[in-house]
Amino acid sequence: MVLDKEVFKEELKQRLRENYAMELEDASEHEIFYALGALVKARYSDAWRDTWKYYVDKHKKQVYYFSIEFLPGRMLKSNLLNLGLLDTAREALTDLGIDLDSLAEVEKDMALGNGGLGRLASCFMDSIASCGLPGNGNGIRYDYGLFKQRFVDGYQVELPDEWLQSGNIWEIRRESKAVDVRVGGHVYLAEAMEGKLKPVYENERILRAVPYDTGMVGYENNVVNTLRLWSVEIPDSEEDKYQSIQGRRELEDLTAVLYPDDSNEHGRLIRLTQEYFFVSAGIQSIIRHYKKRVQKPISNLSEYISIHINDTHPALCVPEMMRILVDEEDLSWEQAWDITGKVMSYTNHTIMAEALEKWSIDLMKRTLPRMYQIIEEIDARYVQTMRELHPHDLVERTRIIRNGQVHMAHLSIIGSHSTNGVAKLHSDLLKSVVLHDFYIIYPDRFNNKTNGIAQRRWSQIVNEPMSSVLDETIGKTWRKDPGDLKLLMNYQSDQAVLDKLAEAKKINKQVLADYILETTEIEVSTDAIFDVQIKRLHAYKRQLLNLLHIIKLYQDLKENPDLDMQKRVFIFGAKAAPSYHYAKVIIKCINEAANLINNDSDIKDRIKIVFLPNYNVSLAEKIIPAADVSEQISLASKEASGTSNMKLMLNGAITLATLDGANVEIRDAVGDDNIYIFGLTEKEVYEYYENQEYSAQQLYDENPIIRRVLNAFIDGTIPNIVYEGREIFDSLIKYNDEYFLLRDFDSYVKAQEEIGKAYGDQSFWQKMSLINIANGGRFSSDETVRRYAEDIWKIEPKDSFVTEKG
Ligand code: 9GP
Structure with a gap:
């Protein structure tokens, strides 16, 4: 993108006048940062809209990367670089007596992740856009990022990270795209039309999931993809139920913090609900988009949509897709299962047993009753099919529901067509040790995709x-x-x-x-x-x-x-x-x-x-x-x-x-x-x-x-x-x-x-x-995502595609 330095300076001043009613001389670093952010965002908004339109018009298959963590850090310089504006911005600001590096420090780190897993997801977002691949992120917009760490007398002390306190310049709240997510209560199956069984919900809670979209700007290629993060709100229809402040707080807390402490029952409950919340909201919005924009029969879904389960946290993608296809789209179980397996793929990021998630049956049943019913059915059918092919012990060891627990890695493998590790050695260990039983059952599903960095x-x-x-x-x-x-x-x-x-x-x-x-x-x-x-x-x-x-x-x-x-x-x-x-x-x-x-x-x-x-x-x-x-x-x-x-x-x-x-x-x-x-x-x-x-x-x-x-x-x-x-x-x-x-x-x-x-x-x-x-x-994560795109997601990069503005 070419932008004259003088024009840049004028635009910045103009933004300050419009947004803050002030001249540059009177503005604080903070105000200048937000004006600059608005300027940058405006520079890619056409490309963002055009990218979206291009994918729709060309019926491009898109991948949705579901991750409970994204760790983009600061985005100002990275957006400037990818737009080809970093040098211009630096020079223009220097002329105005402003140092870009110290201005960039105003931005709060977007720290919606713990470490490698979340950072990898963000590197992938950058690379997917930079390679011109049709791909979007789907996650949670935590009100508080990973805690801030201080040392007091040598001990770690954790402080809340209020990263949203001054607003987030990069995101757009899209209220019109909100969806409802149902949790808790009871579900039973009742006979509906044509003798079909349909779930009936009782005493469930309805959570409103509101998306906040952030543009993922590709490197000098006019591609801007979307990272969609969901935040919880109380739907109008439920207002009456949440009259006490405490009740409201409890609900709003759902997307308040990243990885709530799951060493106690309450923490575990929030975590599981979080997992379902962003999975259900994400899949509902994908299906809505598919029906409204792609306009193909639901049975063709896997030709247009790929969903990636990043570690086991989004494993509920499997039963949630089944729920939508069977309960809402009226497909047969077999048809729905075939589509789900083709759409889903899964990455394992660890061999540490404690990180391979398991949920107690009791908690799953109480929190997500319909999910549990569907998982039970998947498990029963798995056992039935595999018993004919494999020894009893092997089938028992690989079941989803075992010893009173729901094994999320098992669910992810059984419900998808690809399981990959993140380095050669790790992928080999998955095959030979950690997931060896599954490797016997599904040898073709296993592959390696060594990580990369932006x-x-x-x-x-x-x-x-x-x-x-x-x-x-x-x-x-x-x-x-x-x-x-x-x-x-x-x-x-x-x-x-x-x-x-x-x-x-x-x-x-x-x-x-x-x-x-x-x-x-x-x-x-x-x-x-x-x-x-x-x-x-x-x-x-x-x-x-x-x-x-x-x-x-x-x-x-x-x-x-x-x-x-x-x-x-x-x-x-x-x-x-x-x-x-x-x-x-x-x-x-x-x-x-x-x-x-x-x-x-x-x-x-x-x-x-x-x-x-x-x-x-x-x-x-x-x-x-x-x-x-x-x-x-x-x-x-x-x-x-x-x-x-x-x-x-x-x-x-x-x-x-x-x-x-x-x-x-x-x-x-x-x-x-x-x-x-x-x-x-x-x-x-x-x-x-x-x-x-x-x-x-x-x-x-x-x-x-x-x-x-x-x-x-x-x-x-x-x-x-x-x-x-x-x-x-x-x-x-x-x-x-x-x-x-x-x-x-x-x-x-x-x-x-x-x-x-x-x-x-x-x-x-x-x-x-x-x-x-x-x-x-x-x-380079460019290479890594290209391999995912070719081998797993089967998506293709855009051809040389230029926005209307060029
Ligand atoms: O511990 C792994 C780390 O080795 C890897 O680089 C990263 C990204 O693949 O994922 C980490 N795993 C987790 O954070 C939790 O599974």
Whole structure:
């Protein structure tokens, strides 16, 4: 999109006059941000309407990506970039004395997700639009995003994230598209016309689902897709039932928070209702659109519609589609089942048993009675069909309803035509272990789609210094086609290029160092290795292993102050789920170790620990470009894929990793010499599970270094962790170290030593870094969504399509 700088300035001033009745000189940053947002939105509104019309007119098959999480972060710069307006906006604002980067900080992070799952969904939204694919998101418009994290005395404290307080410039409320969702009460089947059985609802609650649409702007292609997020309201017809404020609150709370604490019954009830709410609203609106706009017989639905179940949270898509097709569209069960299976596809994102959702029959029956009836029928028919083909045990193990619970992964697999994992290793493990029974039954349904990242955001937007060097060195084609980053491989021995990349890294490190000082009052040197571990806090991700190594370094330095080692800054960013006690204990221990080490004058700044609070997309954007080392140290087999690993390598960080998730593919991409691999392999982990020979106590008894490190948690070396230190110690020794930290400790330490040495040889390091950047293109989510589009959704990109305005 071409827009003259002067016109841009005039438009901005005009918006301020119209929206706020004020001149630029008098406007606050906040007002300028909203005026700019309105300007940007107006720039893509024609393309948004035209894209929608194009899909309708051309009868394009569309995919609807159902996800309970979306984590877009801030959208201003990404929209400007995709519209081709980033440079113009920057220059125009500079002329007006405004810094775009600080203006962009006004925008609240749209944090409607916990971590990788939600961020992946947002990367996909960007890529689907950028590849010109007809695809839309469907989720929940939570009033509060993921909690804001503060540290008080080293403990995590959670504060509400009121991201909507000042409004959301990007969304459009579409009241006319609202639908009603029925929950609770009783449902029984009664004979209706022609002897058919129809459900009769009694005492149910009706929830009004109101959609808020956000344009998903494609990269310089005039495509704007839609992310539709649903919010709950009280329908007029139900007003009488909600006369007390408490009653209203209870209902409105349904879409108030992301992942309400489901450690208690009330939390679980809200969660399940949330899942049904956005599924039912989404499918109803798809069917309405299909009937009104596509105007084909309902039996042809799968030729025009594809629905993706992102993790099990939207698994109710299967029974809800059946409900609509059978109860409302009067199709036979068999016809409806055939269509549903063709429309639905499912991605599994985890092998952690606790994350594979199950709901008690009782809760499901009480909350969603019609859904339960349909699931029961699906289960009964599944058993009936499969009994003829497979052994009794296998069929029993794969049933949807088992041991008093409804298994949502089983429902997703049985009710869809495709199940994929998110990295090669993970997909293989699904087939061989986690979902092996299903693989026997449906071998053709299983496939792999390795995750990817929205590379434009994670290079062009977040790392301008590096992007300029890339432009100068290999031209600009990589900006549109990240595969062209490969061209950089021709410069691996070009010292001038290596120096320029190193300079860019230094600039980014300084920006981060300033931010660290400002937020934590910790001073760090940009000469130190910036060693980064950023992800949700979870025992399997092993932030604790990182800490054990830091304690070892600390003890080494205390013992031998002249020890020859590289300066290091260990940077953590991680939130722990509010009810995840052990994760919170780890946070406290890292913070207390930081206090101890950062303030120990013997250490002379050779080690610093920085735990940056409130890790979110915007903070990731600051940390990633400045990282030297990317810690991807989960126990092999546990991390389905990981995506921070991809973002960090793209920004030239060297990966220190176990052979887990997508780390395996990163190693394949960069080669063994440009990555540091350590620890047990997934096979060895499974061998331990089988032979039960692992003894953490033995490692503690026999390895004096491990002993010294662990004792630091209980002997007062790390202060203020009397209870937490004991808990950590016991988890490793008394409870035999579930995630094999002690088993991997030695090889981790060794890999860290090698990293230290390699960093000492800067040309060597810079070359490794360049090779990582050059091979980052492989993990573009553009490629990932293209594979989903071709193999699973069977949707096609638009042909060269230009809006009326051109
Ligand atoms: O834990 C996985 C992470 O490895 C993966 O990168 C991400 C996106 O596929 O999904 C995470 N899974 C979840 O958040 C819950 O299943």
